[in-house]
Amino acid sequence: MADVLISEFMDRGVAEGLISEFDTYWDPDLWGKRDELKSRIASAKAIVVRNGTLVDVDLLDAAPNLKVVARMGVGLDTIDVAACKARGIEVCPSIGANxxxxxxxxxxxxxxxxxxxxxxxxxxxxxxxxxxxxxxxxxxxxxxxxxxxxxxxxxxxxxxxxxxxxxxxxxxxxxxxxxxxxxxxxxxxxxxxxxxxxxxxxxxxxxxxxxxxxxxxxxxxxxxxxxxxxxxxxxxxxxxxxxxxxxxxxxxxxxxxxxxxxxxxxxxxxxxxxxxxxxxxTPHVAGVTKESNRRIAEVAAQNVRRVLG
The missing domain is CATH 3.40.50.720 (NAD(P)-binding Rossmann-like Domain)
Structure with a gap:
């Protein structure tokens, strides 16, 4: 099983960079496949998300090895930050990138x-x-x-x-x-x-x-x-x-x-x-452009690299 999960869409070039450096599983639709997500996150040390992936206690209970949640964006309302903190998991938004x-x-x-x-x-x-x-x-x-x-x-x-x-x-x-x-x-x-x-x-x-x-x-x-x-x-x-x-x-x-x-x-x-x-x-796309997609992906990838070393 992979060390890094990417559960939503990500700039391809940045995602391929992570794939070349870590054992990575990328499925842009994984956020909507809850059972599969819970299965795959069991071995993961990092997960890269947007705002579709619900990172709640239920998911965290299935992720004993998780060290970092790298958020491509800034809003954290889909992430239980307190539960992550209690487990020693870093939550890293891409502040300013979009x-x-x-x-x-x-x-x-x-x-x-x-x-x-x-x-x-x-x-x-x-x-x-x-x-x-x-x-x-x-x-x-x-x-x-x-x-x-x-x-x-x-x-x-x-x-x-x-x-x-x-x-x-x-x-x-x-x-x-x-x-x-x-x-x-x-x-x-x-x-x-x-x-x-x-x-x-x-x-x-x-x-x-x-x-x-x-x-x-x-x-x-x-x-x-x-x-x-x-x-x-x-x-x-x-x-x-x-x-x-x-x-x-x-x-x-x-x-x-x-x-x-x-x-x-x-x-x-x-x-x-x-x-x-x-x-x-508009369907929650104010911060989504070609340029911002790459910037927030790069920040998320750097956070994964920093935490996993």
């Missing part, structure tokens, strides 16, 4: 949403409807206020790009100290003030008990009616029913949701979004 990809998604989504119906004109134009008044009169991103919730590595890159577009940056981070150098480039505010002042609200906080439904009806009521929301963090941070209602009632001008409470979303759950204009839904 920050540029996520930040570009945020800025692009914000620009599209602030332009209102402009980028959704294709069906009308293709049908011969040349209704310029309907699709004009939207808002520039320059001069707007970017509100960032969670000002870690990704949030800071979003802030850098937002400033480059001529935006003012405000941020809320419950964990960051007042003397952190990141505050030199952003004005620190509390959450209530941020949602009330920002034209673009971008979420980059982890999913924790205290952040579930962080953005709910109460916060939507505080927002400007011309504000837009981008969630590229974790599903569950935004109350999706409240978000759908805010969009339908024009309490919120637009939203881009890359992460959802239930992933993959079902048609039944997704019905709440049907017919809503100025809404972008």
């Amino acid at each position: 920050a540029v990809s996520v930040a570009e998604y945020v800025i692009a989504s914000a620009m599209i949403l602030l332009r209102g119906p402009t980028y959704f004109a294709t069906p009308d134009v293709a049908a011969g409807a040349w209704d310029r008044p309907k699709f004009a009169g939207s808002t520039e991103i320059a001069g707007r206020v970017m509100g960032i919730v969670g000002f870690g590595s990704i949030g800071q890159v979003v802030g850098d790009k937002a400033r480059g577009m001529g935006m003012e940056v405000i941020a809320y981070d419950a964990m960051m100290s007042d003397d952190h150098p990141a505050w030199a480039d952003a004005r620190r505010v509390d959450l209530d003030a941020l949602v009330a002042e920002a034209d673009v609200i971008s979420l980059h906080c982890p999913k924790l008990p205290e952040t579930i439904d962080l953005i709910d009806k109460r916060q939507f009521e505080r927002m400007k009616p011309e504000a837009v929301l981008v969630n590229s963090a974790r599903g569950g941070i935004v109350n999706e029913k409240d978000c759908a209602e805010a969009l339908r009632s024009a309490q919120l001008a637009g939203a881009a949701l890359d992460t959802l409470d239930v992933e993959p979303i079902t048609a039944e759950v997704g019905a709440m979004f049907q017919g809503i204009e100025n809404l972008i839904l």
